[in-house]
Amino acid sequence: MKASAQVVVIGGGVIGASVLFHLTEMGWTDVVLVERKELTAGSTWHAAGGMHTLNGDPNVAKLQQYTVNLYREIEQRSGQDCGIHMPGGLMLADDRERLDWLRMAQARGRYLGMDMEIISAAEARELFPLLAEQHFIGALFDPAEGHVDPTGVTRAYAICARQAGAEIYQHTWVSDLRQRPDGTWDVITDSGEIHAEHIVNAGGLWAREVGRMIGLELPVLAMEHMYLITEDMEEVAEYNAATGRELPMALDFSGENYIRQERGGMLLGTYEQACVPWSPREAPWTFDKQLLTPDLDRISPSLEIAFKHYPAMADAGIKTVINGPFTFAPDGNPLVGPVPGLRNCWVACAVMAGFSQGGGVGLTLARWMTSGDPGEDIWAMDVARYGTWANLAYTNAKVRENYSRRFRITFPNEELPAGRPLHTTPVYDRLTAHNAVWGAGYGLEHPLWFQRPGEEPREDVTFRRSNAFPVVAGECTTVRERVGLTECSNFAKYRVTGAGSAEWLQGLFTNRLPRVGRINLTAALDPSGHIVGEFSVARVGTDDFFLFGSQIAEAHHSRWFRGHLADGVRFDVLALSLVGLSLAGPHARDVLQSVTDTSLATEDYPFMTFRRIDVGMIPAYVGRMTYTGDLGYEIWVAPEYQRALFDLLWQAGQPYGIGLFGFRALMSLRMEKMFGTWFREYRPIYTPAEAQMHRSVKLDHDFIGRAAVEEELARGPARTLVYLDVDPDPAEPADVVGDEPIWHDGTVVGWITSGAYAHYSRRSLAFGYVPTELAVPGAMFEVEIIGQRRPARLLSEPVLDPTGHRMRA
Numbered sequence: 001m002k003a004s005a006q007v008v009v010i011g012g013g014v015i016g017a018s019v020l021f022h023l024t025e026m027g028w029t030d031v032v033l034v035e036r037k038e039l040t041a042g043s044t045w046h047a048a049g050g051m052h053t054l055n056g057d058p059n060v061a062k063l064q065q066y067t068v069n070l071y072r073e074i075e076q077r078s079g080q081d082c083g084i085h086m087p088g089g090l091m092l093a094d095d096r097e098r099l100d101w102l103r104m105a106q107a108r109g110r111y112l113g114m115d116m117e118i119i120s121a122a123e124a125r126e127l128f129p130l131l132a133e134q135h136f137i138g139a140l141f142d143p144a145e146g147h148v149d150p151t152g153v154t155r156a157y158a159i160c161a162r163q164a165g166a167e168i169y170q171h172t173w174v175s176d177l178r179q180r181p182d183g184t185w186d187v188i189t190d191s192g193e194i195h196a197e198h199i200v201n202a203g204g205l206w207a208r209e210v211g212r213m214i215g216l217e218l219p220v221l222a223m224e225h226m227y228l229i230t231e232d233m234e235e236v237a238e239y240n241a242a243t244g245r246e247l248p249m250a251l252d253f254s255g256e257n258y259i260r261q262e263r264g265g266m267l268l269g270t271y272e273q274a275c276v277p278w279s280p281r282e283a284p285w286t287f288d289k290q291l292l293t294p295d296l297d298r299i300s301p302s303l304e305i306a307f308k309h310y311p312a313m314a315d316a317g318i319k320t321v322i323n324g325p326f327t328f329a330p331d332g333n334p335l336v337g338p339v340p341g342l343r344n345c346w347v348a349c350a351v352m353a354g355f356s357q358g359g360g361v362g363l364t365l366a367r368w369m370t371s372g373d374p375g376e377d378i379w380a381m382d383v384a385r386y387g388t389w390a391n392l393a394y395t396n397a398k399v400r401e402n403y404s405r406r407f408r409i410t411f412p413n414e415e416l417p418a419g420r421p422l423h424t425t426p427v428y429d430r431l432t433a434h435n436a437v438w439g440a441g442y443g444l445e446h447p448l449w450f451q452r453p454g455e456e457p458r459e460d461v462t463f464r465r466s467n468a469f470p471v472v473a474g475e476c477t478t479v480r481e482r483v484g485l486t487e488c489s490n491f492a493k494y495r496v497t498g499a500g501s502a503e504w505l506q507g508l509f510t511n512r513l514p515r516v517g518r519i520n521l522t523a524a525l526d527p528s529g530h531i532v533g534e535f536s537v538a539r540v541g542t543d544d545f546f547l548f549g550s551q552i553a554e555a556h557h558s559r560w561f562r563g564h565l566a567d568g569v570r571f572d573v574l575a576l577s578l579v580g581l582s583l584a585g586p587h588a589r590d591v592l593q594s595v596t597d598t599s600l601a602t603e604d605y606p607f608m609t610f611r612r613i614d615v616g617m618i619p620a621y622v623g624r625m626t627y628t629g630d631l632g633y634e635i636w637v638a639p640e641y642q643r644a645l646f647d648l649l650w651q652a653g654q655p656y657g658i659g660l661f662g663f664r665a666l667m668s669l670r671m672e673k674m675f676g677t678w679f680r681e682y683r684p685i686y687t688p689a690e691a692q693m694h695r696s697v698k699l700d701h702d703f704i705g706r707a708a709v710e711e712e713l714a715r716g717p718a719r720t721l722v723y724l725d726v727d728p729d730p731a732e733p734a735d736v737v738g739d740e741p742i743w744h745d746g747t748v749v750g751w752i753t754s755g756a757y758a759h760y761s762r763r764s765l766a767f768g769y770v771p772t773e774l775a776v777p778g779a780m781f782e783v784e785i786i787g788q789r790r791p792a793r794l795l796s797e798p799v800l801d802p803t804g805h806r807m808r809a
């Protein structure tokens, strides 16, 4: 065994093998993989090997596409049979919502070049004769679905990696990991030690236990999962003989099952409601290429439906039942990337669909390690989307919810209940008493809207307009015509202090730093000029700043800031030690002025001022800005003051007709002001020139990514963020939710990033990216909303108050 290596990958399942292979592809060949038993000994060996490109997140779908396309190449290069079968797959819809969901999935696939087709139930039966078509109303057919041999694929990755110089040590258990002061690692195994510059935790079923070796509690949990294989079936033989083809795969959402041909019989797997975690506290190291005891009673409700939907299955003999564990993160997506707070420590775990996603996980992690950039937008997989609050109990609740909902639709306006409420601010009870309908992000509850008194605070889930629609319209009117109050604690808040802070931030931010007492907006870029983050920067001293950013990106952004930290500078995540309320609307100043001695007249407290003042008896930092685009203030206080602040403002607002508004109204208000948002319009795949962030980029100073920005400005961006006025179907209005394709002249030219109905302006608005040459004022496009192409006109200015008079007055 080598005494040292540039990288030690821990775990020889399909994921570890893919990471090892991709590292060698990027030119890192002093890399080793350490496997406690033999390759595939965790969850990989007993997988059903199914794979598909379809995913709710187009960025993940793109990586799945990459994975599926990679198998032929590694098979050829390694000489190892990967058992590739590509019979295509059906996704079956038994009701209108599911068919709508499939139409939306088909539409999302268009700009990825995915060639999927919506077909009738009768056509589905022609393709898959085991189907009892009366239970379905339609299906999506995807020709790029299939299955592989899990062991063959893992070996193929391993052989290709070895050919390039990687080494693999089997029957070698990593028992401990110790970091040296210089950030390198001692990997302690039962066969000796390896000194490594980087470690990768690809421990699969034991990823949590490997994390614990270095004090990490990764949000990952294994679940038991069962599939059965039938004896050979006459129906299968007949189909094969008649068509010369294998039966396509099928996914039955209502039956919570998937089915495919396995040799002369069928393989049927279920995601049952009565799901069971495996080793919820500690995975035993003694578990070795083992299976769990099948429990047919547990999956019998799913089997009963399967036998109704595929009648031939009811009479088929069962040859084998496999019950094996595999891992999930709370949202079902993998955990990939550098572990926040630890140098040279990487993870690639919680991959529940290793054969759809393994290639993409290996590719992006290897790029990230070798070049500092994953090269794709992998936010949905980034380990930093969870903070330390996602502990064992939270993960357990969420993973069980996720498993049992695996084939359920999660509607765009749906908030899932497990693991909630977790974080609440002091005004939670006050807002609940006002009938708040709550949502959650990054563990924190935030008000979505306020139901009318006496009515149940619950939102109907739908792809169209919900029962919140008229109520949110009222909240928007309150803000635009009188004054609205909302909670704004769900921002990430950071404080940067210490000598050299200004110089440090200036080198990170595209905009000039604000003067003391002022706020501005800025972007931060990576060296290739892509947007790493978008922040409001408030300066309270020469070397004293507050930064406000997206809350869900708190761990993601703080990892980035800390990765660039300069000597003498202190970077603190304020989290809920600073909470906020926001006042917005034409009477916002009247309300706030009535409870503070500080003059708020525009000449004394102009737009974009940020100062420490007293509000009543409450010490606060008050910024004159709001995301509503109206006259407004964000008031930041220590949590112990938030309730008093709420009561004070609520009381002071009564003469002005104050009302509460929530996140849904905020999204509507920001749309009519043409304000983009992080993770939708601004993401790591876009540049500031593409995202139209010109006002936040000043080339009068040096910053990371500046050279790339200049280069792009000189040649012009290839695509551009556009603002669209959409004309929804009047019979059944639905607004965009994000990721819909944008059509022009009969072809798909771009995609929607977000949108909403702008209640006050009575327009359905959207943002999206299209090729720059098409981004001309007044240009007409079509946006595909739930299977319908609806006209959309490009607007070049906000539909409300284009001069910004309201917020500056």
Ligand SMILES: Cc1cc2nc3c(=O)[nH]c(=O)nc-3n(C[C@H](O)[C@H](O)[C@H](O)COP(=O)(O)OP(=O)(O)OC[C@H]3O[C@@H](n4cnc5c(N)ncnc54)[C@H](O)[C@@H]3O)c2cc1C
Pocket: 010, 011, 012, 013, 014, 015, 016, 034, 035, 036, 037, 038, 039, 040, 041, 042, 043, 044, 045, 046, 047, 048, 049, 050, 051, 172, 173, 174, 175, 202, 203, 204, 205, 206, 207, 210, 225, 226, 227, 322, 323, 324, 325, 326, 327, 348, 349, 350, 351, 352, 353, 354, 355, 356, 357
């Ligand atoms: C019944 C069943 C059916 C499935 N069907 C499909 C399917 O159809 N399609 C699909 O895409 N996915 C399927 N999966 C999921 C798939 O198996 C996983 O996504 C995949 O195996 C994850 O691979 P991994 O490398 O992350 O983990 P694992 O396969 O668990 O590999 C981790 C490896 O790390 C090793 N290891 C851990 N700790 C250490 C240590 N300290 N020292 C050394 N070595 C260590 C382990 O021994 C193990 O070999 C299925 C899973 C099950 C259980």
